[in-house]
Amino acid sequence: MNRTLEHILPNVQKPARYTGGEYNAVVKDKQTVKTRFALCFPDTYEIGMSNLGCRILYGLMNERKDVWCERCFAPWGDMEEEMRREGLLLYGLESGDPISDFDIIGFSLGYEMAYSNVLNMLDLAEVPLRSADRPDLTPLVVAGGTCCYNPEPLAPFIDFFSLGEGEEVTLEYIDLYQQAKEEGWSKEEFLREVAKIPGIYVPSLYDVTYHEDGTVAAITPKDGAPATVTKRIVQDMNKSYFPVKTIIPSTEIVHDRVMLELFRGCIRGCRFCQAGYAYRPVRSRDPKLLAEYGKAACEDSGYQEMTLSSLSSTDYPCLMELCDDLLDYCAPRDIGLSLPSLRADTFSMNLMERLQRVRKGGLTFAPEAGTQRLRDAINKNLREEDLLQSCRTAFSGGWSGVKLYFMLGLPTETDEDVLGIADLARKVYFAWRECTPNKARGVRITVSTSWFVPKPHTAFQWDAQIPVEEYQRRVNLLRDALKRDKSITYNWHDPETSYLEAVFSRGDRRLADVLEWAWAHGAKMDSWSEYFDFRRWMDALSACGLDGDFYAHRVREKDEVFPWSVPSVGVSRDFLWRERELCYQSQTTPDCRTRCSGCGANKLLTGGGRCG
Amino acid sequence: MADRLLFSKTGRAKYISHLDLMRTFQRAFARAKIPIKHTEGFNPHPFVSIALPLSVGYSSQCEILEFGLLEGTSYEEVPARLTAAMPEGIVVHQCYPAQRKLKELASLNYIMNFEYPEGRPQAAEPAMRELLGRESLVVQKKSNKSKKGYTEVDLISLIRGWNLECQSDTMTLDAVLSAQNPGLNPELIRAAFCQAYPQFAPDFVTFHRREVLDVEGKPFR
Numbered sequence: 001m002n003r004t005l006e007h008i009l010p011n012v013q014k015p016a017r018y019t020g021g022e023y024n025a026v027v028k029d030k031q032t033v034k035t036r037f038a039l040c041f042p043d044t045y046e047i048g049m050s051n052l053g054c055r056i057l058y059g060l061m062n063e064r065k066d067v068w069c070e071r072c073f074a075p076w077g078d079m080e081e082e083m084r085r086e087g088l089l090l091y092g093l094e095s096g097d098p099i100s101d102f103d104i105i106g107f108s109l110g111y112e113m114a115y116s117n118v119l120n121m122l123d124l125a126e127v128p129l130r131s132a133d134r135p136d137l138t139p140l141v142v143a144g145g146t147c148c149y150n151p152e153p154l155a156p157f158i159d160f161f162s163l164g165e166g167e168e169v170t171l172e173y174i175d176l177y178q179q180a181k182e183e184g185w186s187k188e189e190f191l192r193e194v195a196k197i198p199g200i201y202v203p204s205l206y207d208v209t210y211h212e213d214g215t216v217a218a219i220t221p222k223d224g225a226p227a228t229v230t231k232r233i234v235q236d237m238n239k240s241y242f243p244v245k246t247i248i249p250s251t252e253i254v255h256d257r258v259m260l261e262l263f264r265g266c267i268r269g270c271r272f273c274q275a276g277y278a279y280r281p282v283r284s285r286d287p288k289l290l291a292e293y294g295k296a297a298c299e300d301s302g303y304q305e306m307t308l309s310s311l312s313s314t315d316y317p318c319l320m321e322l323c324d325d326l327l328d329y330c331a332p333r334d335i336g337l338s339l340p341s342l343r344a345d346t347f348s349m350n351l352m353e354r355l356q357r358v359r360k361g362g363l364t365f366a367p368e369a370g371t372q373r374l375r376d377a378i379n380k381n382l383r384e385e386d387l388l389q390s391c392r393t394a395f396s397g398g399w400s401g402v403k404l405y406f407m408l409g410l411p412t413e414t415d416e417d418v419l420g421i422a423d424l425a426r427k428v429y430f431a432w433r434e435c436t437p438n439k440a441r442g443v444r445i446t447v448s449t450s451w452f453v454p455k456p457h458t459a460f461q462w463d464a465q466i467p468v469e470e471y472q473r474r475v476n477l478l479r480d481a482l483k484r485d486k487s488i489t490y491n492w493h494d495p496e497t498s499y500l501e502a503v504f505s506r507g508d509r510r511l512a513d514v515l516e517w518a519w520a521h522g523a524k525m526d527s528w529s530e531y532f533d534f535r536r537w538m539d540a541l542s543a544c545g546l547d548g549d550f551y552a553h554r555v556r557e558k559d560e561v562f563p564w565s566v567p568s569v570g571v572s573r574d575f576l577w578r579e580r581e582l583c584y585q586s587q588t589t590p591d592c593r594t595r596c597s598g599c600g601a602n603k604l605l606t607g608g609g610r611c612g
Numbered sequence: 613m614a615d616r617l618l619f620s621k622t623g624r625a626k627y628i629s630h631l632d633l634m635r636t637f638q639r640a641f642a643r644a645k646i647p648i649k650h651t652e653g654f655n656p657h658p659f660v661s662i663a664l665p666l667s668v669g670y671s672s673q674c675e676i677l678e679f680g681l682l683e684g685t686s687y688e689e690v691p692a693r694l695t696a697a698m699p700e701g702i703v704v705h706q707c708y709p710a711q712r713k714l715k716e717l718a719s720l721n722y723i724m725n726f727e728y729p730e731g732r733p734q735a736a737e738p739a740m741r742e743l744l745g746r747e748s749l750v751v752q753k754k755s756n757k758s759k760k761g762y763t764e765v766d767l768i769s770l771i772r773g774w775n776l777e778c779q780s781d782t783m784t785l786d787a788v789l790s791a792q793n794p795g796l797n798p799e800l801i802r803a804a805f806c807q808a809y810p811q812f813a814p815d816f817v818t819f820h821r822r823e824v825l826d827v828e829g830k831p832f833r
Contacts, residue, residue: 001623001624006816007815007816009627009669010668010669014629015627015668015669016627016628016629016632018627019624019627020624020700021623021624021625021699021700021701022699022700023636023639023640023643023697023698023699025699025700248639248699250625250628250632250633250636250699251628251629251632252631252632252635299642299643299645300643301639301643302638302639302640302641302642302643302697303639303642304638304639304642304657334650334656334657
């Protein structure tokens with residue numbers, strides 16, 4: 001281990017985050033590999049190591065003999081301070097070598113509040129922040145993840161973005177990079193070529209012009225770059241890579257368990273949900289294969305916990321069969337099986353009993369809205385009676401706590417809808433009184449609300465986030481309505497980060513300056529309250545002459561050119577607009593299994609495959 | 613009585629904390645498919661217990677872990693199988709049924725290496741000899757139990773023996789310290805030295821546990 005690192009580790013909290021050497025970490029001889037890849041997650045080790053996508057890419061790349069992929073996370077403040085003082089550059093955990101010596105530096109972008117960490121990590125690596133200031137082919141700075149469906153605020157910093165699922169395209173661009181290196185291409189030559197790979201978006205190949213009012217006038221591709229870059233998907237989930245053998249951290253992380261990915265996509269079509277649109281089409285894994293993966297992953301990891309992961313686990317067609325199969329394995333070994341992302345409407349007694357065989361976790365439902373009218377408007381096709389029935393089932397089975405998640409500020413929301421949240425929570429409370437076998441134990445009902453952030457590539461991409469004063473008024477309305485209910489706890493999300501999310505998620509390239517200004521003035525780890533400073537971001541916006549409300553609180557025209565017009569998730573803009581119109585009529589759209597609504601994502605399935 | 617493992621923890625594994633190390637062992641037993649006894653109760657989990665927790669950042673070649681081996685695995689095969697299931701830096705040397713009680717574990721042999729990359733001041737050695745040669749050396753030690761937030765300990769009474777060796781850029785203290793009731797963390801010796809002789813404060817100090825000893829000074833197993 002590096003001497004400098006050894007000397008600073010005793011001074012920092014949780015040093016095991018910075019050492020590598022975990023079970024299953026991949027160490028190769030750097031002389032024998034052609035390409036070194038730094039897989040960077042712009043948050044702490046504990047968060048980044050919990051990311052399934054990163055585990056997939058790590059395993060996939062390291063299966064190749066000629067590639068060595070290492071991990072890199074954002075150091076906590078105490079570690080950063082030590083690193084800067086001692087001149088220790090940001091390094092890959094496996095080798096300890098500075099990532100500035102690597103061929104490719106790849107970031108996983110899952111949420112907007114991590115953007116400042118991207119800049120901070122590049123700076124800690126002494127890699128120039130802007131693509132234009134990195135004239136050489138090496139190191140390339142690339143990014144993937146769901147934020148890349150509107151990567152514009154990061155456009156000047158990143159050489160290219162990889163849209164969609166990375167299993168295939170990552171290996172394709174590594175091949176091209178190897179060819180470029182062997183044949184001595186310039187960076188410009190390489191970028192022009194890599195833009196021809198489907199799913200690769202090279203921001204420097206597009207000129208953006210603006211109207212006087214600040215909206216985008218045109219995005220013009222140059223040097224043969226495509227007008228639309230459509231995301232990549234894995235065609236067959238039964239043939240795609242699954243990380244059975246994966247790194248087992250020596251220190252506790254957030255999701256410290258086996259993660260079994262049931263399927264990608266979601267049949268529901270909730271109109272606010274970016275993931276619901278962006279991960280289309282639905283593609284499932286075979287239950288027998290999943291059971292095999294799950295068992296093998298438990299054996300290899302020694303984990304005592306397994307979780308089934310997807311956007312809506314109860315929509316997995318073979319859920320019962322899979323649970324039975326897994327429980328036969330887990331129960332005798334005291335391995336806990338948990339099932340997040342349950343929908344209240346299909347939550348059956350049967351399933352609950354099965355899960356209870358091992359350990360009893362908490363129960364969380366997300367009705368999202370308080371009245372049936374608003375739930376219909378956002379296409380959250382959940383009936384109140386189904387939710388209450390699920391709660392009754394749970395309470396009779398001995399559960400004594402339920403968490404209910406809602407959003408405030410959804411399009412068309414009225415005070416009646418806000419107060420409907422309180423009514424619904426009270427009905428859940430009465431369901432408990434009616435069904436609990438043990439009244440003396442009491443019940444804990446938690447209502448949480450967040451401030452709705454309209455996201456690109458959703459039916460609400462045209463809509464405004466409500467102003468902060470109005471959000472606060474609705475919070476107060478609900479808080480007052482729930483004041484007397486002792487068994488109901490009300491939590492609300494603080495509005496500041498939601499505002500910045502609204503700004504950046506639908507932002508344009510001009511926000512890059514805001515990002516750089518904020519970073520230069522100390523912004524980092526903005527998803528952590530220890531570091532987040534709203535004032536700094538507001539100062540950054542005004543220093544750059546931009547108005548955050550323009551991005552967050554403005555209703556867009558139907559035909560406005562969005563900054564995210566080039567990236568496509570495969571869902572047509574016409575379909576999203578139709579969905580928006582249906583919202584304003586409080587009309588629902590059936591789920592994809594009941595009836596295909598023609599969103600366009602099935603066209604991503606080559607060879608005429610069907611969603612499912 | 614329980615079964616025991618003798619293992620070392622060096623290199624990158626030095627930074628695994630006590631709690632994380634227990635979790636690592638629980639998982640490593642499962643990975644190696646070595647069945648071990650579980651705790652009883654509402655939430656049963658594999659039982660492992662580490663005799664003398666090691667501070668984060670210290671290395672050791674003599675850690676002792678207690679557990680219960682279930683039928684089907686021989687003592688001889690445990691070290692190799694378990695080591696293969698471990699993160700880098702943890703090596704299991706022996707597995708055996710416990711013959712004596714843990715309270716017979718009396719002292720620990722530590723190697724402390726004081727590093728002076730710019731060259732060791734000549735007078736650092738006599739300074740250390742002076743410090744350790746005192747009749748008593750009372751220092752304050754953080755304590756959560758005490759109302760004052762600290763307790764006082766006499767270091768000299770807890771040092772069973774020591775030997776000092778110097779090279780051009782290091783000073784190595786080989787010391788036998790009381791292990792329990794109360795034990796002495798060698799960090800307190802470093803701190804006392806730096807307080808008494810700030811001009812000889814080293815650039816860095818490494819701590820290594822070399823042996824666990826019984827009252828007679830023989831290796832404890």
